[in-house]
Amino acid sequence: MATPRTESFEAIVIGGGLVGAAIAWGLCRQGLATVLLDEGDIAYRASRGNFGLVWVQSKGLGAPWYQRWTRASAGEWPRLAADLAERTATDVGLQQPGGVHLCLSEPEFEARAERMAQMQREAGNTPYEYRMIRAPELRDMLPGLGADVVGASFTPYDGHANPLRLLHALHRAFTEAGGVYVPEAKVEEGAAAPHDFAVLAAGRRFAAPRLVLAAGLGNAELAPCFGLAAPVRPQRGQVLVTERAAEILPMPITTIRQTQEGSLMIGDSIEEVGFDLRQTPPVMQAIADRAVRSFPWIGDLSIVRAWSALRVMAPDGLPIYDQSARFPGAYTANCHSGVTLAGAHALLLAPMIAQGVLDPMLDPFTAGRFDVRAAS
Amino acid sequence: MFALRPERPATIEVAVEGQPLRVPEGASAAVALLLAGIGRTTALSGAPRAPYCLMGVCFECLAEIDGVANQQACMVPARPGMRIRAQRGARRAGPA
Numbered sequence: 001m002a003t004p005r006t007e008s009f010e011a012i013v014i015g016g017g018l019v020g021a022a023i024a025w026g027l028c029r030q031g032l033a034t035v036l037l038d039e040g041d042i043a044y045r046a047s048r049g050n051f052g053l054v055w056v057q058s059k060g061l062g063a064p065w066y067q068r069w070t071r072a073s074a075g076e077w078p079r080l081a082a083d084l085a086e087r088t089a090t091d092v093g094l095q096q097p098g099g100v101h102l103c104l105s106e107p108e109f110e111a112r113a114e115r116m117a118q119m120q121r122e123a124g125n126t127p128y129e130y131r132m133i134r135a136p137e138l139r140d141m142l143p144g145l146g147a148d149v150v151g152a153s154f155t156p157y158d159g160h161a162n163p164l165r166l167l168h169a170l171h172r173a174f175t176e177a178g179g180v181y182v183p184e185a186k187v188e189e190g191a192a193a194p195h196d197f198a199v200l201a202a203g204r205r206f207a208a209p210r211l212v213l214a215a216g217l218g219n220a221e222l223a224p225c226f227g228l229a230a231p232v233r234p235q236r237g238q239v240l241v242t243e244r245a246a247e248i249l250p251m252p253i254t255t256i257r258q259t260q261e262g263s264l265m266i267g268d269s270i271e272e273v274g275f276d277l278r279q280t281p282p283v284m285q286a287i288a289d290r291a292v293r294s295f296p297w298i299g300d301l302s303i304v305r306a307w308s309a310l311r312v313m314a315p316d317g318l319p320i321y322d323q324s325a326r327f328p329g330a331y332t333a334n335c336h337s338g339v340t341l342a343g344a345h346a347l348l349l350a351p352m353i354a355q356g357v358l359d360p361m362l363d364p365f366t367a368g369r370f371d372v373r374a375a376s
Numbered sequence: 377m378f379a380l381r382p383e384r385p386a387t388i389e390v391a392v393e394g395q396p397l398r399v400p401e402g403a404s405a406a407v408a409l410l411l412a413g414i415g416r417t418t419a420l421s422g423a424p425r426a427p428y429c430l431m432g433v434c435f436e437c438l439a440e441i442d443g444v445a446n447q448q449a450c451m452v453p454a455r456p457g458m459r460i461r462a463q464r465g466a467r468r469a470g471p472a
């Protein structure tokens with residue numbers, strides 16, 4: 001087969017999920033001619049299974065740089081939502097009323113209190129407001145709490161959004177701003193030189209001085225081709241969804257949130273089972289059990305859907321961001337919080353990539369942290 | 377709009393929106409709603425709906441049956457004394 005003619009862009013983004021779409025739109029917004037290559041429905045599609053929290057309070061224990069990045073993203077989110085609403089007339093359902101993590105035993109409450117105190121210490125000069133709330137006060141905040149709930153942690157920074165509408169809006173904003181979206185475009189071949197990249201996908205050849213790998217679990221295989229490393233593994237999470245009900249929950253809870261349409265989403269699980277998207281009754285039962293202990297009235301609601309998805313997880317659970325030292329202009333972005341970090345990806349990371357320099361605040365996120373050298 | 381077939385006598389008495397109504401044995405709660413000419417409204421936009429597929433697929437026949445919200449009325453056989461109300465808007469959730 002003859003080599004197809006080369007289509008030149010200023011940036012290639014590989015991966016059409018929330019991470020790739022947020023960065024691609026961010027690059028477009030910076031005025032870069034950008035092509036977004038999306039593998040298609042054979043991909044694992046974590047962005048289709050997301051829970052939808054814009055969550056701050058538990059992110060980055062022992063890793064204050066992750067706490068700062070998450071806070072920064074939550075801070076950018078209102079601008080992201082407003083911009084997407086203006087450009088696409090899509091309401092991505094952002095609400096940031098604060099959020100609660102429920103504790104169902106004294107040991108859980110004590111462990112949570114310690115964790116939150118450490119988060120506040122590690123926040124340094126950035127204010128980190130939180131409260132540990134005991135059950136009697138909590139009962140005034142949340143309707144019909146179960147007898148097993150002993151208390152909760154609260155921060156005002158947490159919120160939630162509709163992940164599917166977000167994905168839709170990012171894609172629409174991207175294409176309406178002139179970005180080129182190519183579906184069914186699994187990358188077959190790549191060529192790298194500093195600030196000079198080419199990839200073959202969907203029978204077409206694309207070239208650009210910038211290349212961003214945002215292919216989720218696919219990054220593990222792609223990264224070495226471009227002088228990068230993305231040691232990510234799948235981690236399964238399962239979700240239950242109830243029938244729609246009139247609004248009752250005033251704020252999201254770590255594992256329970258009520259959507260704009262009234263459904264209750266109930267999570268989650270953390271399972272190391274490889275590339276296995278099955279659902280398992282014992283895990284679904286455990287998820288439902290904790291939800292009903294938290295709010296006994298949830299037991300009256302019918303479950304109408306359930307699914308599992310695979311988180312994109314680095315060995316230490318933190319995101320990975322890098323620019324290739326060998327092939328400058330090639331970047332990776334890997335994380336399991338595509339919704340929470342969408343604000344940062346579109347409005348902070350994309351401008352850095354456009355400028356060609358990652359801000360030093362992202363230095364700790366390099367995959368170099370997993371090298372034996374780095375540890376010695 | 378709907379009439380009973382003459383060969384199937386209506387022997388089961390239910391209450392649709394509090395009004396007594398007889399349906400044939402083996403009829404579903406959705407049949408009672410259709411006979412009564414009662415529709416529901418959707419959870420989000422409040423658009424009018426009525427039983428449609430009558431085989432458990434479309435969820436358009438949602439009703440409150442004996443106090444339980446959001447039941448698929450077409451899948452529930454009518455029983456004597458059953459209380460059937462159309463589902464109007466989103467169901468309520470929360471502590472009793």
